[in-house]
Amino acid sequence: MNLFVAMSELSKVDVDPRSALILLWTVIGAVLVILLWPNGRGRKLARQISAVAVLAFREGVRLKVLWTVFLLALIPGVLAYYSDADGTHVGRASLILNYCLSAGEVLGAVLIVLLCALSVAREIESRIMHTFGTKPVPRWAILAGKAFGFWAIDLLFLLGVTVLAGVLVRAVPMRAETREANKLVPSGTWDDLHRNALTTRQYLLADEEIGSSAAYKLIAPGKSRQWTYTLTRGMDRSEPLVLRFQVSSSEPFQSHLPGTKFVVAFEGAPAPILTRTEAVPQDRPFDFFVEPKDVAREGKLVVTITAPELGRRPATLVVAMRLGVPVDGFSSNLLKAFLLMALQGWILAFITASWSGVLSFPVTVALGAILVLGGEMSRQATALLETSASRLQALGLEQSGESAVQKAVISDLRLLLQMLPDFRVLGGPTAFVDGDIVSGWALAQAGLSMGVARVLGWSLLGVFLFHRREVGR
Amino acid sequence: METRDLKPETQNPEPVTPTPSPSSDVVLSCSALTKDFTDIWGRPTVRAVEGLNLAIRRGEIFGLLGPNGSGKTTTIKLVLGLIFPTSGFVRVLGADPRNVQAKQRIGYLPEESYLHRFLNAEETLDFYGRLFDLPAAVRRQRTDALIERVGLKHARRRPLGEYSKGMVRRVGLAQCLINDPELILLDEPTSGMDPIGSREIKDLILDLKQQGKTVLLSSHLLADVEDVCDRIAMLYRGRLQLEGRVADLLEMGDVTEVAVRGLSDPGLQAVRAEAERQGGTVLDAHRRRERLEALFMRVVERERGRQS
Numbered sequence: 001m002n003l004f005v006a007m008s009e010l011s012k013v014d015v016d017p018r019s020a021l022i023l024l025w026t027v028i029g030a031v032l033v034i035l036l037w038p039n040g041r042g043r044k045l046a047r048q049i050s051a052v053a054v055l056a057f058r059e060g061v062r063l064k065v066l067w068t069v070f071l072l073a074l075i076p077g078v079l080a081y082y083s084d085a086d087g088t089h090v091g092r093a094s095l096i097l098n099y100c101l102s103a104g105e106v107l108g109a110v111l112i113v114l115l116c117a118l119s120v121a122r123e124i125e126s127r128i129m130h131t132f133g134t135k136p137v138p139r140w141a142i143l144a145g146k147a148f149g150f151w152a153i154d155l156l157f158l159l160g161v162t163v164l165a166g167v168l169v170r171a172v173p174m175r176a177e178t179r180e181a182n183k184l185v186p187s188g189t190w191d192d193l194h195r196n197a198l199t200t201r202q203y204l205l206a207d208e209e210i211g212s213s214a215a216y217k218l219i220a221p222g223k224s225r226q227w228t229y230t231l232t233r234g235m236d237r238s239e240p241l242v243l244r245f246q247v248s249s250s251e252p253f254q255s256h257l258p259g260t261k262f263v264v265a266f267e268g269a270p271a272p273i274l275t276r277t278e279a280v281p282q283d284r285p286f287d288f289f290v291e292p293k294d295v296a297r298e299g300k301l302v303v304t305i306t307a308p309e310l311g312r313r314p315a316t317l318v319v320a321m322r323l324g325v326p327v328d329g330f331s332s333n334l335l336k337a338f339l340l341m342a343l344q345g346w347i348l349a350f351i352t353a354s355w356s357g358v359l360s361f362p363v364t365v366a367l368g369a370i371l372v373l374g375g376e377m378s379r380q381a382t383a384l385l386e387t388s389a390s391r392l393q394a395l396g397l398e399q400s401g402e403s404a405v406q407k408a409v410i411s412d413l414r415l416l417l418q419m420l421p422d423f424r425v426l427g428g429p430t431a432f433v434d435g436d437i438v439s440g441w442a443l444a445q446a447g448l449s450m451g452v453a454r455v456l457g458w459s460l461l462g463v464f465l466f467h468r469r470e471v472g473r
Numbered sequence: 474m475e476t477r478d479l480k481p482e483t484q485n486p487e488p489v490t491p492t493p494s495p496s497s498d499v500v501l502s503c504s505a506l507t508k509d510f511t512d513i514w515g516r517p518t519v520r521a522v523e524g525l526n527l528a529i530r531r532g533e534i535f536g537l538l539g540p541n542g543s544g545k546t547t548t549i550k551l552v553l554g555l556i557f558p559t560s561g562f563v564r565v566l567g568a569d570p571r572n573v574q575a576k577q578r579i580g581y582l583p584e585e586s587y588l589h590r591f592l593n594a595e596e597t598l599d600f601y602g603r604l605f606d607l608p609a610a611v612r613r614q615r616t617d618a619l620i621e622r623v624g625l626k627h628a629r630r631r632p633l634g635e636y637s638k639g640m641v642r643r644v645g646l647a648q649c650l651i652n653d654p655e656l657i658l659l660d661e662p663t664s665g666m667d668p669i670g671s672r673e674i675k676d677l678i679l680d681l682k683q684q685g686k687t688v689l690l691s692s693h694l695l696a697d698v699e700d701v702c703d704r705i706a707m708l709y710r711g712r713l714q715l716e717g718r719v720a721d722l723l724e725m726g727d728v729t730e731v732a733v734r735g736l737s738d739p740g741l742q743a744v745r746a747e748a749e750r751q752g753g754t755v756l757d758a759h760r761r762r763e764r765l766e767a768l769f770m771r772v773v774e775r776e777r778g779r780q781s
Contacts, residue, residue: 044606047603047606048603048604048606051600051603051604052604055589055592055600058591058592059589059591062591126587127583127585127587128587128588128589129587130550130555130583130587131581131583131586131587131588131601131645131648133553133554133555134553134554134555134576134579134581135576135601135604135605136573136574136576136577136604136605136606137573137604138573470555470556470557471555472550472553472555472556473510473556
């Protein structure tokens with residue numbers, strides 16, 4: 001029961017929408033500065049940066065490392081496609097998505113770090129910068145142009161990987177979830193897969209459970225209990241709603257509880273939407289889907305569950321239920337996965353490009369690796385520290401001198417660790433495969449904190465040092 | 474005295490059109506300029522330029538001479554802001570060398586043309602034209618004109634990686650002029666060029682002067698400098714050894730050259746005798762030899778004419 005509750009807790013989204021507004025105004029502000037800069041210098045700079053970006057793009061496309069990485073990225077997805085995974089459609093689809101998107105994430109990071117690390121460092125070593133550096137382009141604009149150009153290559157690569165993931169999942173063989181004498185027979189449809197596994201949903205508490213500590217209801221044999229959900233106009237009904245149940249009983253050794261009745265109807269409606277009597281599995285979540293056309297209206301949706309009365313040993317049921325409202329379909333989830341990977345590429349592109357003018361190629365690559373790994377480790381380390389702190393609190397040691405010192409150390413460490421960009425923010429591009437929702441607000445917040453704040457924080461020193469560097473030696 | 478010019482000798486050499494004298498407007502000045510290169514710990518390892526004072530006026534062709542390692546290229550890099558002085562200062566077009574606006578009016582040809590090998594000539598010039606924010610139509614027009622001017626029309630779409638050294642040098646020269654600069658810095662411009670190419674570059678430099686441009690030319694090929702420069706400065710081990718107008722520096726005030734056409738050997742003896750009678754000492758009297766460059770040009774032009 002606790003696992004079920006914990007799983008539904010993961011679906012909650014808790015984001016400050018102000019971040020999206022700040023990000024929006026940051027972008028608008030940057031555009032205004034470019035357009036309104038006196039004497040048209042802003043527009044001139046933009047044209048110069050785009051010229052450098054186009055050159056960087058052309059330079060990057062010609063590099064063999066790009067095509068090598070692209071071919072490597074194809075392999076995991078294709079291997080996953082031909083694997084049976086756990087034998088279920090959902091398992092196969094999850095495997096393909098995990099492999100494809102993880103490959104895109106990792107190889108995309110490798111690609112962008114290599115491209116950006118090579119760029120300016122190589123131009124200085126090959127003395128192309130002797131010509132380049134005498135042109136009326138500020139040095140920071142050279143770095144920005146390089147970053148944009150290589151990021152564009154990374155975006156194309158990520159787009160290819162994302163599309164490949166979508167194509168492979170769409171082509172998942174709808175073979176049976178069970179085998180008959182080692183023969184796989186067709187079963188299920190794309191719609192089933194899409195509904196079951198590829199749509200993320202937000203699971204809502206019943207109206208009467210909001211603000212309450214109880215997460216489940218007891219139903220005596222032959223008795224009924226109701227759950228009421230208020231459907232509003234803003235709820236997405238493009239995909240089926242899900243009624244997700246988890247049932248336990250006073251007869252724990254029964255794998256199924258036959259004769260359990262479910263009725264779903266709008267309050268005051270003459271006829272129910274759904275009436276089913278099922279042998280429900282015990283202690284694992286199961287779903288009923290309600291088609292969009294049946295819940296197109298606003299109102300209160302009432303779900304009534306009646307415990308079976310008859311049977312050898314009628315049981316008291318313990319039922320928890322959530323209403324799953326679709327948040328993102330498959331296309332939307334893929335798009336958000338792509339945006340998360342693109343954000344990662346953006347961060348790496350600008351940071352490594354800014355330092356490639358100061359550090360040599362291998363040192364810049366090492367810097368990129370430290371950022372990626374450091375971000376991953378910082379998240380795990382922060383989680384460990386927080387676990388430690390909460391454990392101390394649970395043991396009642398928070399007031400002792402020892403824990404006070406630990407608190408201070410933990411606080412400082414957390415601050416240091418949070419300075420590193422977190423490339424697995426929001427769970428990374430495969431978060432939706434586990435059912436986690438990536439909201440637009442959260443994306444905007446990540447874009448602001450990672451894509452703007454951390455990029456500036458890590459890049460500015462490199463840009464300043466490159467400005468002061470003698471490129472003619 | 475014969476009037477010197479660069480065109481092949483003809484029966485009736487035409488007089489050189491007088492060029493406007495350089496104005497007193499200083500476009501480039503160095504004052505006590507010193508550059509020490511240091512090791513990783515910041516300790517000076519070599520003093521490349523020491524106490525250099527230079528002033529280059531608008532409209533003149535200024536030659537920077539010196540043997541290898543004398544500091545010519547270092548001086549040019551200091552002027553362009555590619556490296557920074559240890560002491561002293563540089564002003565270029567009235568601004569700091571790293572001023573982005575000043576670079577808008579400068580063209581630079583490095584001693585080796587370091588260009589992107591995957592671009593062709595057209596794309597290279599277009600790219601650098603975009604860095605100067607030239608409108609597309611102007612870029613196209615100048616690209617066509619410069620490619621024609623440097624003689625690369627037949628190879629404009631080939632990647633630079635397939636060019637010979639001389640061809641790459643020509644592209645480098647073209648990119649140096651894409652922005653129609655006021656001040657042009659040429660570091661060993663004829664390096665890697667055949668005699669025809671060298672002649673063309675020297676003609677180009679003189680054309681630039683006719684247009685009122687200022688050229689700083691660095692070379693260790695003395696003939697190139699002598700042919701085109703108004704003033705020169707000579708560096709040795711980073712120090713300025715001498716500076717002045719070419720004509721003034723090279724003129725030997727007490728030696729007179731006389732060129733006579735159609736003189737027989739007895740006539741030559743008579744001229745010798747008369748010179749000695751007038752109090753002079755005949756240093757040398759011989760049949761003039763044509764310069765190898767002139768012979769080369771004449772042969773090539775004749776062959777071109779035959780093939781076309």
